[in-house]
Amino acid sequence: MPTSFDAKRFLKNLTLQPGVYQMYDEGGKILYVGKAKNLKNRVSSYFHKSGHSPKTQALVKRIANIEITVAPNEAQALVLEQNLIKAQRPPYNILMRDDKSYPYIFLSDADDYPRIALHRGAKKRKGKYYGPFPNATAVRESLAFLQKTFRVRQCEDSVFKNRTRPCLQYQIGRCTGPCVDVISQDDYRVDVRHTQLFLEGRSELLHQELAKEMEQASAELNFEHAALCRDQIMALRTVQAQTTVEAGQGNADIIACASEAEQACLHVLFVRDGRMLGSKSYFLANKLGDDNAELISQFIPQLYLGGRKMDVPAEVVVSHEVADTEVLAQVIGDACGHKVIINHSVRTHRARWVAMAIEAASQNLRNRLGQQLHTLARFEALQEALKLPETPTWIECFDISHSSGEETKASCVVFNREGAVKSRYRRFNIEGVTAGDDYAAMEQALMRRYSRLQKEGAGLPDLLLIDGGKGQLSKAREVMIELGITSTILFGVAKGTTRKPGFETLIAEDNSEKVLASDSPALHLIQQIRDEAHRFAITGHKAARDKKRSRSTLEDIPGVGPKRRRDMLKHFGGLQEIVKASVEDLAKVNGVSRKLAEEIYGYLHEE
Known part of the structure; x- marks a missing residue:
């Protein structure tokens, strides 16, 4: 039902400055948040008599109030718009549901025997971070390959420092046993360097070093080591055949869009050092029927300004020409601390990346729509089988x-x-x-x-x-x-x-x-x-x-903190002996008074 909003009167006094507009319905609920270089021109466009899609017309009919926030410039308006979208989550805006940080591979190169591991969150530890990867699965696949190929340790430091004999990973040939000095620090550093070259995408140099090492080992009649280098080279070739590599160059995110039936798929390819680390699809509701270029324009600031912990590359390549790319690039660059460019017209390898992203977005969207149709058919079959008055929603x-x-x-x-x-x-x-x-x-x-x-x-x-x-x-x-x-x-x-x-x-x-x-x-x-x-x-x-089962009974005793628990366990050797102990025996523990000993005894022996 149309509201009583007087658009003509509202627009008459509207400013020509840049800013943000928020649309509300009669109940005071937010409908849509948008930014504008010229508020009067942008908001006026919603109330033209023709040229709107049915979905936009439906939005306009629900408007009961519009609030305006003036910004110093278009860049500030963009930042404010993203903050409001994140806080209010308007139903007619496209909304990203995934707020998790992206995972990385962490290399503790400051250690004598560095380790590699999956990392997510703030980068507080000293070392090198490689990524971002689209998800934890992609990181684990890379870690599994590195473990089998270069055998750099992945165990926790607490485990590494307290081993007295090699672990199972050493037995099955996935670690060189640095924890018990089976490998020298110099030889281990070579494996770490090879790992770094792989993660940095410097494949040609890595191949050359491995080939040279294989020839030298053969000349020294060290055929076992030569065979290991040969296997590493073959493993690298296999991985390279499965990924797109650009001679160790290129740092970019490739963003493509496909839309259909009020839904859109934004597919992002993550390319770092010329190696494609993986990709991720985002499925968004397109309630206003925006075209692909407009969807990408709305998606980019949510991806890079949405509070995620991720490295923004120097280049973002998009499948459709986006308006206001200079403003978008400026705001994102200010947020990440380096210059960012947004490209549309690209050639050679970047054009191939864009084509791959477009095909992935289209295919994933078709699969999702097909799955939804399949689910809908099941819901309709359920209505018929259970004789329900209507199809459940x-x-x-x-x-x-x-x-x-x-x-x-x-x-x-x-x-x-x-x-x-x-x-x-x-x-x-x-x-x-x-x-x-x-x-x-x-x-x-x-x-x-x-x-x-x-x-x-x-x-x-x-x-x-x-x-x-x-x-x-x-x-x-x-x-x-x-x-x-x-x-x-x-x-x-x-x-x-x-x-x-x-x-x-x-x-x-x-x-x-x-x-x-x-x-x-x-x-x-x-x-x-x-x-x-x-x-x-x-x-x-x-x-x-x-x-619950891993929790010690001692943790529930009032007045017994971590230090006293540790002292009691050291004194008696285990929980069973503590339970058997008398009040006098408990009072002999450092830091345990007679009164506390009585309380501990009473707690452990109450029925």
């Missing part, structure tokens, strides 16, 4: 996990027509119920979940699946009745008599039972959601259980 599933009542956890997973919505997943620590009472645990989790949704005024799921039989379903029904929730349909998912996948029994609220065919898309969807709830519950349970 929001499904939740609960499961309980514990070990003989220990560390009971409840999980809630959420699915919509696009698949799992992991940002809405919830876990519940179950407390105050009899150990092993799954019914009470389910009742507590459901009560906490839906009473909170009601208090927050949030929506409720169309369908609620309970992993369990009639008992669990009955408890769920009681909770929903007590909370006055009648719009959510309940079904129990029991494993059936054989307890094998494909034989699940679905129990309706009236306790009627239904068994779907094993090839039913509806059953496959239910199994997927149920298995995800089970995985999420058991993961949380195992983490809590393992943490």
Whole structure:
């Protein structure tokens, strides 16, 4: 419904200066945040009678208020716009969901025997950092290759300094045993140098050094070492055949965009020292139907100014010509501390990189849309199989996990027509119920979940699946009745008599039972959601259980800090001996008074 916003009156007094505009609906909720070199011209464009897409027209109809913030220049407006988008997350802006820092490979080159390892976060340690890599998997793959090829240690320093004999990595040929002086420091430094050359993309020089080392070893009749150099050269050739290399040169991010059906895929290739370290796809909602150039223009500042810990290359190559590249480059360069250029028209190897990124963005977007259509078909099949009044848009599933009542956890997973919505997943620590009472645990989790949704005024799921039989379903029904929730349909998912996948029994609220065919898309969807709830519950349970079991009983005793615990363990040799000790024996420990000894004894022996 159109609002009563008087655009003509608002625009009449609007400034021509640069700045940021924020659009709100009648309820005061943010709709969109934008920047402008000329606020009056930019905001006026939204209210032209023609030339807008249906999506932009829908946005304009919802506008009830616009707030303006004037900025000294367009660059400052861009920074302010990104801060507001990050803080307010307007629904009509494109929004990046991934706020994690990128991982690096860290080399502790200041140590006598340097190590390499995955690193994420602030770069506080002295050493060299190589990256960024698109994800931790890419780092682990590189580390695995380096470990097999150059055998530089990856163990923690605490492990390295306390070994008295070589570890398993030495036994299987993935480490040279520097911890027990099997290799000299000079020879180890050669392996470290080769690792550095590989990570820096200096492949030609690395090949030359390895070839020279192989020839020298052969001349000295050291055929074992010559064979090792030969294997390293072959491994390098294999890796190079799988990556695009530009003769050890080139430091750039390649950004390409593909859009369709109100969705967009921004694909980024990370090229450092001429070697492609990997790539990452970002899927964004394109609610205003912006073209690819505009999407890239909005994406770039979110990528580089969004608070991520990443190195910005000197060059950013884009698949579509972007407006205001000078302003974007200036703001990003100021933020990262060096000059940045944004290029569109490129040739040779950069053109090939752009073509690769465009193809990846298009393919990944098609795959995602295809998966969503597949999921939608399953939702429609579920409606038909369960005789639901309409196709569900929001499904939740609960499961309980514990070990003989220990560390009971409840999980809630959420699915919509696009698949799992992991940002809405919830876990519940179950407390105050009899150990092993799954019914009470389910009742507590459901009560906490839906009473909170009601208090927050949030929506409720169309369908609620309970992993369990009639008992669990009955408890769920009681909770929903007590909370006055009648719009959510309940079904129990029991494993059936054989307890094998494909034989699940679905129990309706009236306790009627239904068994779907094993090839039913509806059953496959239910199994997927149920298995995800089970995985999420058991993961949380195992983490809590393992943490509890690794915790010392002494940590729970008031007045016994880390130093006293350490002194007691040294004095008695272990927890069992401390438990056996008398008050007099405990009082003999340095720092333990008679009174504290009595408290420790009482805590350890209370029933």
